[in-house]
Amino acid sequence: MSAPNKSNNKKLFIKTYGCQMNVYDSERMAESLGGQGYETTQTPEDADMILLNTCHIREKAAEKIYSELGRLKGLKAEKPDLKIGVAGCVAQAEGAEIMKRQPMVDLVVGPQSYHRLPAMEEAVTKGEKALDTDFPEDDKFETLKSRPKAKRGPTAFLTVQEGCDKFCAFCVVPYTRGAEVSRPSERIIREAQELVEAGVREITLLGQNVNAYHGHDGGLAGLIWDLDKVDGLERIRFTTSHPNDMDDALIEAHGTCDKLMPYLHLPVQSGSDKILKAMNRKHTRDEYIKLIERIRGARPDLLLSGDFIVGFPGETEADFEDTMDLVRTVGYGQAYSFKYSTRPGTPAAERAQVDEDVKLDRLHRLQALLGEQQRDIQDSMIGRKVKVLFEKHGREAGQMIGKSEYLHAVFAEVSDVSIGDIRDVLIVKSERNSLGGEIC
Numbered sequence: 001m002s003a004p005n006k007s008n009n010k011k012l013f014i015k016t017y018g019c020q021m022n023v024y025d026s027e028r029m030a031e032s033l034g035g036q037g038y039e040t041t042q043t044p045e046d047a048d049m050i051l052l053n054t055c056h057i058r059e060k061a062a063e064k065i066y067s068e069l070g071r072l073k074g075l076k077a078e079k080p081d082l083k084i085g086v087a088g089c090v091a092q093a094e095g096a097e098i099m100k101r102q103p104m105v106d107l108v109v110g111p112q113s114y115h116r117l118p119a120m121e122e123a124v125t126k127g128e129k130a131l132d133t134d135f136p137e138d139d140k141f142e143t144l145k146s147r148p149k150a151k152r153g154p155t156a157f158l159t160v161q162e163g164c165d166k167f168c169a170f171c172v173v174p175y176t177r178g179a180e181v182s183r184p185s186e187r188i189i190r191e192a193q194e195l196v197e198a199g200v201r202e203i204t205l206l207g208q209n210v211n212a213y214h215g216h217d218g219g220l221a222g223l224i225w226d227l228d229k230v231d232g233l234e235r236i237r238f239t240t241s242h243p244n245d246m247d248d249a250l251i252e253a254h255g256t257c258d259k260l261m262p263y264l265h266l267p268v269q270s271g272s273d274k275i276l277k278a279m280n281r282k283h284t285r286d287e288y289i290k291l292i293e294r295i296r297g298a299r300p301d302l303l304l305s306g307d308f309i310v311g312f313p314g315e316t317e318a319d320f321e322d323t324m325d326l327v328r329t330v331g332y333g334q335a336y337s338f339k340y341s342t343r344p345g346t347p348a349a350e351r352a353q354v355d356e357d358v359k360l361d362r363l364h365r366l367q368a369l370l371g372e373q374q375r376d377i378q379d380s381m382i383g384r385k386v387k388v389l390f391e392k393h394g395r396e397a398g399q400m401i402g403k404s405e406y407l408h409a410v411f412a413e414v415s416d417v418s419i420g421d422i423r424d425v426l427i428v429k430s431e432r433n434s435l436g437g438e439i440c
Protein backbone atom coordinates (compact mmCIF):
# COMPACT_ATOMS: atom_id res chain seq x y z
CA MET A 1 0.00 0.00 0.00
CA SER A 2 1.39 3.48 -0.85
CA ALA A 3 2.34 5.92 1.93
CA PRO A 4 -0.82 7.67 3.13
CA ASN A 5 -1.31 11.40 2.70
CA LYS A 6 -0.95 12.56 6.28
CA SER A 7 -1.04 16.27 5.59
CA ASN A 8 -3.12 17.94 8.30
CA ASN A 9 -5.60 19.72 6.09
CA LYS A 10 -8.34 17.15 5.56
CA LYS A 11 -11.72 17.49 7.24
CA LEU A 12 -13.93 14.69 8.58
CA PHE A 13 -17.65 15.02 9.30
CA ILE A 14 -19.28 12.18 11.28
CA LYS A 15 -23.04 11.99 11.75
CA THR A 16 -23.89 9.70 14.67
CA TYR A 17 -27.22 7.90 15.02
CA GLY A 18 -28.50 5.77 17.93
CA CYS A 19 -26.99 4.88 21.26
CA GLN A 20 -24.08 6.11 23.41
CA MET A 21 -21.95 3.23 22.12
CA ASN A 22 -22.11 4.84 18.69
CA VAL A 23 -21.11 8.20 20.20
CA TYR A 24 -18.04 6.51 21.70
CA ASP A 25 -17.26 4.66 18.43
CA SER A 26 -17.50 7.95 16.47
CA GLU A 27 -14.95 9.56 18.80
CA ARG A 28 -12.59 6.63 18.34
CA MET A 29 -13.02 6.63 14.54
CA ALA A 30 -12.23 10.35 14.47
CA GLU A 31 -9.07 9.69 16.51
CA SER A 32 -7.95 6.85 14.26
CA LEU A 33 -8.52 8.94 11.10
CA GLY A 34 -6.64 11.76 12.84
CA GLY A 35 -3.56 9.62 12.13
CA GLN A 36 -4.43 9.92 8.42
CA GLY A 37 -4.42 13.71 8.63
CA TYR A 38 -8.13 14.33 9.29
CA GLU A 39 -9.54 16.78 11.77
CA THR A 40 -13.25 16.90 12.55
CA THR A 41 -15.65 19.53 11.26
CA GLN A 42 -19.27 20.23 12.21
CA THR A 43 -20.16 21.22 8.64
CA PRO A 44 -20.65 18.50 5.99
CA GLU A 45 -20.06 21.07 3.20
CA ASP A 46 -16.45 21.54 4.47
CA ALA A 47 -15.68 17.83 4.68
CA ASP A 48 -13.28 15.72 2.62
CA MET A 49 -14.83 12.63 4.17
CA ILE A 50 -18.35 12.07 5.51
CA LEU A 51 -19.09 9.05 7.71
CA LEU A 52 -22.61 8.07 8.73
CA ASN A 53 -22.37 6.02 11.94
CA THR A 54 -25.69 4.22 11.84
CA CYS A 55 -28.14 2.42 14.16
CA HIS A 56 -30.37 -0.53 13.20
CA ILE A 57 -32.35 -1.08 16.40
CA ARG A 58 -35.76 -0.04 15.09
CA GLU A 59 -37.65 -0.09 11.78
CA LYS A 60 -36.87 2.11 8.79
CA ALA A 61 -33.26 2.58 9.99
CA ALA A 62 -31.81 1.47 6.65
CA GLU A 63 -34.32 3.55 4.68
CA LYS A 64 -33.37 6.65 6.69
CA ILE A 65 -29.72 6.08 5.76
CA TYR A 66 -30.55 5.66 2.07
CA SER A 67 -32.49 8.96 2.19
CA GLU A 68 -29.54 10.67 3.90
CA LEU A 69 -27.21 9.29 1.22
CA GLY A 70 -29.62 10.62 -1.41
CA ARG A 71 -29.29 14.09 0.17
CA LEU A 72 -25.47 13.81 0.04
CA LYS A 73 -25.51 13.09 -3.71
CA GLY A 74 -25.53 16.81 -4.53
CA LEU A 75 -22.43 17.42 -2.37
CA LYS A 76 -20.59 14.55 -4.03
CA ALA A 77 -21.51 15.92 -7.47
CA GLU A 78 -20.06 19.33 -6.54
CA LYS A 79 -16.97 17.77 -4.92
CA PRO A 80 -16.07 14.51 -6.69
CA ASP A 81 -13.12 13.87 -4.33
CA LEU A 82 -15.44 13.81 -1.32
CA LYS A 83 -15.29 10.34 0.30
CA ILE A 84 -18.52 8.93 1.69
CA GLY A 85 -18.64 6.06 4.16
CA VAL A 86 -21.29 4.15 6.10
CA ALA A 87 -20.34 2.67 9.48
CA GLY A 88 -22.29 1.06 12.34
CA CYS A 89 -25.08 -1.49 12.51
CA VAL A 90 -26.81 -0.63 9.20
CA ALA A 91 -23.42 -1.12 7.49
CA GLN A 92 -23.16 -4.51 9.21
CA ALA A 93 -26.69 -5.54 8.26
CA GLU A 94 -26.76 -4.24 4.66
CA GLY A 95 -23.08 -4.69 3.67
CA ALA A 96 -22.42 -4.58 -0.08
CA GLU A 97 -26.09 -3.78 -0.75
CA ILE A 98 -25.33 -0.17 0.28
CA MET A 99 -22.81 0.28 -2.54
CA LYS A 100 -25.19 -1.42 -4.97
CA ARG A 101 -28.01 0.98 -4.14
CA GLN A 102 -25.77 4.05 -3.78
CA PRO A 103 -22.65 3.56 -5.97
CA MET A 104 -21.25 6.90 -4.76
CA VAL A 105 -20.53 5.27 -1.35
CA ASP A 106 -16.79 4.58 -1.10
CA LEU A 107 -16.55 2.74 2.17
CA VAL A 108 -18.75 0.41 4.26
CA VAL A 109 -17.45 -0.65 7.66
CA GLY A 110 -19.14 -2.77 10.36
CA PRO A 111 -18.78 -1.95 14.08
CA GLN A 112 -16.14 -4.60 14.73
CA SER A 113 -13.73 -3.43 12.00
CA TYR A 114 -13.08 0.22 12.89
CA HIS A 115 -9.37 -0.44 13.52
CA ARG A 116 -9.11 -1.20 9.81
CA LEU A 117 -10.40 2.26 8.86
CA PRO A 118 -6.97 3.84 8.15
CA ALA A 119 -6.12 1.09 5.63
CA MET A 120 -9.60 1.38 4.13
CA GLU A 121 -9.17 5.16 3.81
CA GLU A 122 -5.88 4.63 1.97
CA ALA A 123 -7.57 2.20 -0.44
CA VAL A 124 -10.37 4.71 -1.07
CA THR A 125 -7.80 7.49 -1.67
CA LYS A 126 -6.36 5.29 -4.44
CA GLY A 127 -9.80 5.14 -6.03
CA GLU A 128 -10.80 1.71 -4.72
CA LYS A 129 -14.00 0.77 -2.88
CA ALA A 130 -13.57 -0.57 0.68
CA LEU A 131 -15.97 -2.98 2.41
CA ASP A 132 -15.37 -4.71 5.76
CA THR A 133 -18.14 -6.28 7.82
CA ASP A 134 -16.10 -9.11 9.39
CA PHE A 135 -16.08 -10.04 13.06
CA PRO A 136 -12.27 -10.19 13.40
CA GLU A 137 -10.46 -11.86 16.31
CA ASP A 138 -8.33 -8.80 17.18
CA ASP A 139 -9.60 -6.16 19.63
CA LYS A 140 -10.56 -3.11 17.59
CA PHE A 141 -10.09 -0.82 20.57
CA GLU A 142 -6.54 -1.97 21.22
CA THR A 143 -5.42 -1.37 17.66
CA LEU A 144 -7.31 1.92 17.35
CA LYS A 145 -5.09 4.87 18.17
CA SER A 146 -5.07 5.62 21.88
CA ARG A 147 -6.98 8.68 23.03
CA PRO A 148 -5.17 11.98 22.51
CA LYS A 149 -4.06 13.93 25.57
CA ALA A 150 -5.95 17.03 24.38
CA LYS A 151 -8.09 18.68 27.08
CA ARG A 152 -11.70 17.51 26.98
CA GLY A 153 -14.99 17.97 28.82
CA PRO A 154 -15.57 16.53 32.31
CA THR A 155 -17.67 13.51 31.22
CA ALA A 156 -16.82 10.64 28.87
CA PHE A 157 -18.13 7.31 27.64
CA LEU A 158 -15.89 4.26 27.71
CA THR A 159 -16.97 1.04 26.00
CA VAL A 160 -16.01 -2.03 28.05
CA GLN A 161 -18.20 -4.74 26.52
CA GLU A 162 -19.82 -5.31 23.15
CA GLY A 163 -22.27 -7.69 21.58
CA CYS A 164 -24.84 -9.94 23.16
CA ASP A 165 -25.52 -13.68 23.55
CA LYS A 166 -29.03 -13.33 24.97
CA PHE A 167 -31.10 -13.32 21.77
CA CYS A 168 -34.24 -11.54 22.96
CA ALA A 169 -36.85 -12.36 20.34
CA PHE A 170 -37.23 -8.71 19.22
CA CYS A 171 -33.61 -7.59 19.07
CA VAL A 172 -31.03 -7.28 16.26
CA VAL A 173 -28.01 -6.64 18.51
CA PRO A 174 -26.71 -10.25 18.59
CA TYR A 175 -26.72 -10.19 14.77
CA THR A 176 -25.27 -6.71 14.14
CA ARG A 177 -22.79 -6.45 17.03
CA GLY A 178 -22.02 -10.17 17.32
CA ALA A 179 -21.25 -12.33 20.35
CA GLU A 180 -20.50 -10.88 23.78
CA VAL A 181 -16.90 -9.69 24.08
CA SER A 182 -15.32 -7.94 27.10
CA ARG A 183 -12.20 -5.78 26.96
CA PRO A 184 -9.46 -6.68 29.45
CA SER A 185 -9.70 -4.55 32.58
CA GLU A 186 -6.05 -3.35 32.41
CA ARG A 187 -6.74 -1.62 29.06
CA ILE A 188 -9.87 -0.01 30.45
CA ILE A 189 -8.03 1.28 33.51
CA ARG A 190 -5.28 2.68 31.25
CA GLU A 191 -7.85 4.43 29.06
CA ALA A 192 -9.65 5.79 32.14
CA GLN A 193 -6.35 7.22 33.46
CA GLU A 194 -5.73 8.91 30.09
CA LEU A 195 -9.23 10.37 30.15
CA VAL A 196 -8.69 11.74 33.67
CA GLU A 197 -5.37 13.29 32.57
CA ALA A 198 -7.34 15.01 29.79
CA GLY A 199 -9.78 16.54 32.31
CA VAL A 200 -12.51 13.88 32.63
CA ARG A 201 -14.10 13.46 36.09
CA GLU A 202 -17.04 11.18 35.28
CA ILE A 203 -16.92 8.01 33.17
CA THR A 204 -19.93 6.04 31.95
CA LEU A 205 -18.98 2.45 31.18
CA LEU A 206 -20.82 1.22 28.12
CA GLY A 207 -21.94 -2.14 26.82
CA GLN A 208 -25.03 -3.62 25.18
CA ASN A 209 -25.04 -5.84 28.27
CA VAL A 210 -22.52 -4.02 30.39
CA ASN A 211 -23.20 -5.94 33.59
CA ALA A 212 -22.33 -9.22 31.83
CA TYR A 213 -18.77 -7.79 31.66
CA HIS A 214 -16.22 -10.57 32.28
CA GLY A 215 -12.87 -8.91 31.49
CA HIS A 216 -12.09 -8.87 35.23
CA ASP A 217 -12.17 -11.82 37.68
CA GLY A 218 -14.62 -9.86 39.80
CA GLY A 219 -16.93 -9.03 36.86
CA LEU A 220 -18.24 -5.48 36.44
CA ALA A 221 -18.08 -4.85 40.20
CA GLY A 222 -14.37 -5.79 40.16
CA LEU A 223 -13.74 -3.32 37.35
CA ILE A 224 -15.66 -0.59 39.20
CA TRP A 225 -13.58 -1.12 42.34
CA ASP A 226 -10.37 -0.85 40.28
CA LEU A 227 -11.67 2.39 38.72
CA ASP A 228 -12.55 3.62 42.21
CA LYS A 229 -8.78 3.74 42.85
CA VAL A 230 -8.09 6.05 39.87
CA ASP A 231 -7.14 9.40 41.40
CA GLY A 232 -9.05 12.32 39.92
CA LEU A 233 -11.92 10.14 38.69
CA GLU A 234 -14.90 11.22 40.81
CA ARG A 235 -17.92 9.50 39.30
CA ILE A 236 -18.65 6.13 37.68
CA ARG A 237 -21.83 5.11 35.87
CA PHE A 238 -22.67 2.13 33.65
CA THR A 239 -25.29 1.29 31.04
CA THR A 240 -27.14 -0.83 29.75
CA SER A 241 -27.75 -3.73 32.09
CA HIS A 242 -29.77 -6.94 31.94
CA PRO A 243 -31.66 -7.99 35.10
CA ASN A 244 -30.17 -11.51 35.03
CA ASP A 245 -26.61 -10.16 35.24
CA MET A 246 -27.10 -8.01 38.37
CA ASP A 247 -24.91 -10.14 40.65
CA ASP A 248 -24.51 -9.73 44.43
CA ALA A 249 -21.16 -7.92 44.16
CA LEU A 250 -22.63 -5.31 41.80
CA ILE A 251 -25.67 -4.78 44.04
CA GLU A 252 -23.39 -4.38 47.05
CA ALA A 253 -21.16 -1.91 45.18
CA HIS A 254 -24.20 0.36 44.80
CA GLY A 255 -24.28 0.62 48.59
CA THR A 256 -20.56 0.82 49.31
CA CYS A 257 -18.71 2.45 46.39
CA ASP A 258 -18.92 6.24 46.82
CA LYS A 259 -17.88 6.92 43.23
CA LEU A 260 -20.66 4.73 41.81
CA MET A 261 -23.58 7.08 41.21
CA PRO A 262 -27.09 6.25 42.54
CA TYR A 263 -28.64 5.77 39.11
CA LEU A 264 -29.39 2.48 37.38
CA HIS A 265 -30.79 1.77 33.93
CA LEU A 266 -32.32 -1.69 34.22
CA PRO A 267 -34.76 -2.45 31.37
CA VAL A 268 -37.62 -4.88 31.98
CA GLN A 269 -39.43 -4.46 28.58
CA SER A 270 -42.78 -5.86 29.84
CA GLY A 271 -44.67 -6.54 33.08
CA SER A 272 -46.42 -9.67 31.76
CA ASP A 273 -44.86 -13.09 32.43
CA LYS A 274 -46.42 -14.44 29.23
CA ILE A 275 -44.79 -11.67 27.15
CA LEU A 276 -41.46 -11.86 29.00
CA LYS A 277 -41.36 -15.56 28.10
CA ALA A 278 -42.29 -14.87 24.47
CA MET A 279 -39.53 -12.22 24.40
CA ASN A 280 -37.02 -14.82 25.70
CA ARG A 281 -36.05 -12.47 28.55
CA LYS A 282 -35.44 -15.44 30.91
CA HIS A 283 -36.79 -13.74 34.04
CA THR A 284 -40.25 -13.21 35.47
CA ARG A 285 -42.00 -10.07 36.62
CA ASP A 286 -41.67 -11.09 40.30
CA GLU A 287 -37.97 -11.83 39.93
CA TYR A 288 -37.47 -8.32 38.52
CA ILE A 289 -39.48 -6.69 41.32
CA LYS A 290 -37.55 -8.63 44.00
CA LEU A 291 -34.27 -7.66 42.35
CA ILE A 292 -35.23 -3.98 42.48
CA GLU A 293 -36.11 -4.38 46.18
CA ARG A 294 -32.63 -5.83 46.84
CA ILE A 295 -30.88 -3.03 44.91
CA ARG A 296 -32.90 -0.40 46.76
CA GLY A 297 -32.02 -2.20 50.00
CA ALA A 298 -28.36 -1.52 49.18
CA ARG A 299 -28.95 2.05 47.96
CA PRO A 300 -32.35 3.40 49.04
CA ASP A 301 -32.10 6.72 47.12
CA LEU A 302 -31.22 5.03 43.78
CA LEU A 303 -33.00 6.55 40.77
CA LEU A 304 -34.22 3.80 38.50
CA SER A 305 -34.54 3.99 34.73
CA GLY A 306 -35.90 1.42 32.28
CA ASP A 307 -36.87 0.43 28.74
CA PHE A 308 -40.33 -0.79 27.73
CA ILE A 309 -41.75 -2.27 24.54
CA VAL A 310 -45.51 -2.14 23.91
CA GLY A 311 -47.39 -4.13 21.28
CA PHE A 312 -45.01 -7.08 21.19
CA PRO A 313 -46.65 -9.97 19.20
CA GLY A 314 -49.29 -11.64 21.37
CA GLU A 315 -49.63 -8.72 23.84
CA THR A 316 -53.27 -8.45 24.98
CA GLU A 317 -54.84 -5.55 26.87
CA ALA A 318 -54.42 -7.61 30.08
CA ASP A 319 -50.69 -8.09 29.35
CA PHE A 320 -50.33 -4.37 28.76
CA GLU A 321 -52.13 -3.66 32.06
CA ASP A 322 -49.54 -5.91 33.75
CA THR A 323 -46.85 -3.56 32.38
CA MET A 324 -48.73 -0.50 33.70
CA ASP A 325 -49.09 -2.22 37.06
CA LEU A 326 -45.37 -3.07 37.20
CA VAL A 327 -44.53 0.57 36.46
CA ARG A 328 -46.81 1.68 39.33
CA THR A 329 -45.23 -0.90 41.65
CA VAL A 330 -41.61 -0.09 40.83
CA GLY A 331 -41.59 3.69 40.09
CA TYR A 332 -39.18 5.06 37.48
CA GLY A 333 -37.35 8.38 37.53
CA GLN A 334 -36.47 8.06 33.86
CA ALA A 335 -37.64 5.70 31.08
CA TYR A 336 -37.54 4.94 27.38
CA SER A 337 -40.59 3.34 25.79
CA PHE A 338 -41.07 2.07 22.26
CA LYS A 339 -43.69 0.51 20.02
CA TYR A 340 -42.53 -2.95 19.03
CA SER A 341 -40.85 -2.71 15.65
CA THR A 342 -40.40 -5.80 13.45
CA ARG A 343 -36.76 -6.56 12.74
CA PRO A 344 -36.26 -8.96 9.82
CA GLY A 345 -34.28 -12.04 10.86
CA THR A 346 -35.40 -11.93 14.52
CA PRO A 347 -37.87 -14.60 15.79
CA ALA A 348 -40.68 -12.18 16.71
CA ALA A 349 -40.79 -10.72 13.19
CA GLU A 350 -42.43 -13.96 11.97
CA ARG A 351 -45.28 -13.85 14.51
CA ALA A 352 -48.80 -12.38 14.22
CA GLN A 353 -48.48 -8.64 14.84
CA VAL A 354 -50.50 -6.27 17.04
CA ASP A 355 -52.32 -3.47 15.13
CA GLU A 356 -50.37 -0.20 14.81
CA ASP A 357 -53.17 1.90 16.30
CA VAL A 358 -53.40 -0.41 19.33
CA LYS A 359 -49.62 -0.09 19.81
CA LEU A 360 -49.81 3.68 19.55
CA ASP A 361 -52.66 3.93 22.05
CA ARG A 362 -50.74 1.77 24.56
CA LEU A 363 -47.56 3.77 24.02
CA HIS A 364 -49.40 7.01 24.80
CA ARG A 365 -50.93 5.57 27.98
CA LEU A 366 -47.61 4.16 29.17
CA GLN A 367 -45.75 7.37 28.40
CA ALA A 368 -48.35 9.41 30.30
CA LEU A 369 -47.78 7.24 33.40
CA LEU A 370 -43.99 7.26 33.07
CA GLY A 371 -44.00 11.03 32.49
CA GLU A 372 -46.06 11.55 35.66
CA GLN A 373 -43.62 9.42 37.71
CA GLN A 374 -40.65 11.22 36.24
CA ARG A 375 -42.13 14.61 37.13
CA ASP A 376 -43.08 13.53 40.68
CA ILE A 377 -39.57 12.23 41.35
CA GLN A 378 -38.04 15.37 39.85
CA ASP A 379 -40.35 17.63 41.91
CA SER A 380 -39.45 15.68 45.08
CA MET A 381 -35.87 16.95 44.71
CA ILE A 382 -36.96 20.49 45.68
CA GLY A 383 -35.42 21.36 49.05
CA ARG A 384 -32.73 18.66 48.71
CA LYS A 385 -29.01 19.28 48.49
CA VAL A 386 -27.31 17.47 45.59
CA LYS A 387 -23.77 17.42 44.22
CA VAL A 388 -23.56 18.82 40.70
CA LEU A 389 -20.74 18.20 38.23
CA PHE A 390 -20.78 21.36 36.09
CA GLU A 391 -20.39 20.59 32.37
CA LYS A 392 -21.13 23.78 30.41
CA HIS A 393 -22.30 27.39 30.47
CA GLY A 394 -26.05 28.01 30.37
CA ARG A 395 -27.97 30.27 28.00
CA GLU A 396 -28.13 33.13 30.48
CA ALA A 397 -25.05 35.05 31.60
CA GLY A 398 -23.59 33.70 34.84
CA GLN A 399 -25.50 30.44 34.56
CA MET A 400 -23.94 26.96 34.41
CA ILE A 401 -25.45 23.53 33.79
CA GLY A 402 -24.40 20.18 35.13
CA LYS A 403 -25.69 16.82 36.35
CA SER A 404 -26.63 15.69 39.83
CA GLU A 405 -25.70 12.24 41.15
CA TYR A 406 -29.16 11.13 39.94
CA LEU A 407 -28.45 12.33 36.36
CA HIS A 408 -30.91 15.22 36.62
CA ALA A 409 -29.83 18.27 34.62
CA VAL A 410 -29.34 21.13 37.11
CA PHE A 411 -28.78 24.80 36.32
CA ALA A 412 -27.56 27.44 38.77
CA GLU A 413 -26.33 31.02 38.91
CA VAL A 414 -22.61 30.79 39.62
CA SER A 415 -19.73 33.17 40.19
CA ASP A 416 -16.63 31.18 41.16
CA VAL A 417 -17.41 27.83 39.47
CA SER A 418 -15.49 26.32 36.54
CA ILE A 419 -16.42 23.55 34.13
CA GLY A 420 -15.46 20.27 35.81
CA ASP A 421 -16.13 21.50 39.39
CA ILE A 422 -18.40 19.45 41.65
CA ARG A 423 -20.39 21.69 44.02
CA ASP A 424 -23.19 21.31 46.56
CA VAL A 425 -26.42 22.75 45.18
CA LEU A 426 -29.74 23.29 46.94
CA ILE A 427 -32.60 22.50 44.54
CA VAL A 428 -35.17 25.32 44.52
CA LYS A 429 -37.27 24.65 41.43
CA SER A 430 -38.30 21.87 39.06
CA GLU A 431 -38.87 22.69 35.40
CA ARG A 432 -39.91 20.47 32.50
CA ASN A 433 -36.62 18.67 31.96
CA SER A 434 -34.30 20.23 34.49
CA LEU A 435 -33.90 21.43 38.07
CA GLY A 436 -32.90 24.90 39.20
CA GLY A 437 -30.61 25.29 42.19
CA GLU A 438 -28.47 27.59 44.33
CA ILE A 439 -24.84 26.91 45.16
CA CYS A 440 -24.58 26.22 48.92
Ligand code: SAM
Nearest residue numbers: 170171208240242267307308338339340341343
Ligand atom coordinates in the same frame (compact mmCIF):
# COMPACT_ATOMS: atom_id res chain seq x y z
N1 SAM B 1 -29.39 -4.97 26.50
C1 SAM B 1 -30.43 -4.14 26.93
C2 SAM B 1 -31.50 -4.99 27.58
O1 SAM B 1 -31.43 -6.18 27.59
O2 SAM B 1 -32.48 -4.46 28.05
C3 SAM B 1 -31.04 -3.31 25.82
C4 SAM B 1 -30.22 -2.81 24.71
S1 SAM B 1 -31.20 -2.45 23.28
C5 SAM B 1 -29.90 -1.99 22.27
C6 SAM B 1 -32.01 -0.90 23.71
C7 SAM B 1 -33.52 -0.96 23.78
O3 SAM B 1 -34.09 -0.88 22.48
C8 SAM B 1 -34.11 -2.21 24.37
O4 SAM B 1 -34.08 -2.21 25.76
C9 SAM B 1 -35.52 -2.23 23.82
O5 SAM B 1 -36.42 -1.62 24.71
C10 SAM B 1 -35.40 -1.42 22.53
N2 SAM B 1 -35.60 -2.32 21.38
C11 SAM B 1 -34.75 -3.25 20.91
N3 SAM B 1 -35.31 -3.90 19.84
C12 SAM B 1 -36.52 -3.34 19.65
C13 SAM B 1 -37.58 -3.57 18.72
N4 SAM B 1 -37.48 -4.51 17.79
N5 SAM B 1 -38.69 -2.81 18.81
C14 SAM B 1 -38.80 -1.85 19.76
N6 SAM B 1 -37.84 -1.59 20.66
C15 SAM B 1 -36.72 -2.32 20.62
Ligand code: SF4
Nearest residue numbers: 164166167168171173
Ligand atom coordinates in the same frame (compact mmCIF):
# COMPACT_ATOMS: atom_id res chain seq x y z
FE1 SF4 C 1 -30.90 -7.04 22.69
FE2 SF4 C 1 -30.45 -6.48 25.28
FE3 SF4 C 1 -31.81 -8.68 24.61
FE4 SF4 C 1 -29.21 -8.55 24.10
S1 SF4 C 1 -30.21 -8.56 26.13
S2 SF4 C 1 -30.77 -9.31 22.73
S3 SF4 C 1 -28.99 -6.37 23.57
S4 SF4 C 1 -32.42 -6.51 24.29
